[in-house]
Amino acid sequence: MSDAPSPPSIDIAGNLAAVRRDMTAAAVAAGRDPAAVALIAVSKFQGPPAVRMALEAGQRIFGENRVQEAQAKWPALRQAFAGTELHLIGPLQTNKVRDAVALFDVIETVDRPKLAQALATALQQGEHRLRCYIQVNTGEEPQKAGIPPREADDFIVHCRDALRLPVTGLMCIPPQAEEPAPHFALLAKIAARHGLAEVSMGMSADYRIAIGFGASHVRIGTAIFGPRPAP
Numbered sequence: 302m303s304d305a306p307s308p309p310s311i312d313i314a315g316n317l318a319a320v321r322r323d324m325t326a327a328a329v330a331a332g333r334d335p336a337a338v339a340l341i342a343v344s345k346f347q348g349p350p351a352v353r354m355a356l357e358a359g360q361r362i363f364g365e366n367r368v369q370e371a372q373a374k375w376p377a378l379r380q381a382f383a384g385t386e387l388h389l390i391g392p393l394q395t396n397k398v399r400d401a402v403a404l405f406d407v408i409e410t411v412d413r414p415k416l417a418q419a420l421a422t423a424l425q426q427g428e429h430r431l432r433c434y435i436q437v438n439t440g441e442e443p444q445k446a447g448i449p450p451r452e453a454d455d456f457i458v459h460c461r462d463a464l465r466l467p468v469t470g471l472m473c474i475p476p477q478a479e480e481p482a483p484h485f486a487l488l489a490k491i492a493a494r495h496g497l498a499e500v501s502m503g504m505s506a507d508y509r510i511a512i513g514f515g516a517s518h519v520r521i522g523t524a525i526f527g528p529r530p531a532p
């Protein structure tokens with residue numbers, strides 16, 4: 302994260318407008334209401350000047366994948382721009398749960414019982430307006446976070462009913478080398494059978510497909526901010 306101004310060659314407002322246009326077109330093509338699909342601008346590794354440009358262009362929902370980076374960046378930006386909503390889209394360690402609960406509006410990466418328990422404990426200790434999504438490892442990749450699909454039903458019920466977590470949605474990151482469509486279809490199916498309205502899926506390369514399969518939130522970084530600077 303640097304304070305250097307982002308390169309003027311990257312037209313963040315223009316990119317945002319283009320992504321929003323594409324999202325609308327994809328929703329209309331799928332027979333969906335464009336207003337039912339929200340854009341999460343993934344600002345990980347982007348410095349405050351780039352994020353400010355997106356805020357100034359009217360963007361209000363952002364995704365970060367590290368608690369510490371978000372803590373350094375967001376308090377000042379939130380003071381300057383009202384109505385921001387911050388999503389944690391990267392792995393969460395249990396020792397960072399309190400910090401995450403204090404900063405984020407949505408934690409998209411609830412992926413294991415130990416984390417769910419730690420979140421439940423933290424949420425009992427005060428006011429919050431947090432929502433949680435369960436991350437599902439739809440590709441069953443050993444190196445990837447997320448609950449395996451065959452355990453997802455039990456885990457969702459456990460989080461919601463036993464731990465009383467405010468679970469409102471699901472999230473997935475399909476395997477890189479595979480066709481994403483079956484993964485999007487699977488995630489939407491699991492969400493539907495639990496009555497979960499929020500389905501976070503689709504990134505720069507495949508958000509149009511995800512919208513076709515019912516995404517309520519797409520997470521887009523590169524198509525808005527350009528290539529990410531080194532972390």
Ligand SMILES: *Cc1c(COP(=O)(O)O)cnc(C)c1O
Nearest residue numbers: 343366390504505520521522523
């Ligand atoms: C980085 C990231 C994105 C954004 O990816 P792009 O390809 O830059 O759009 C979306 N989701 C998650 C979980 C990410 O870590």
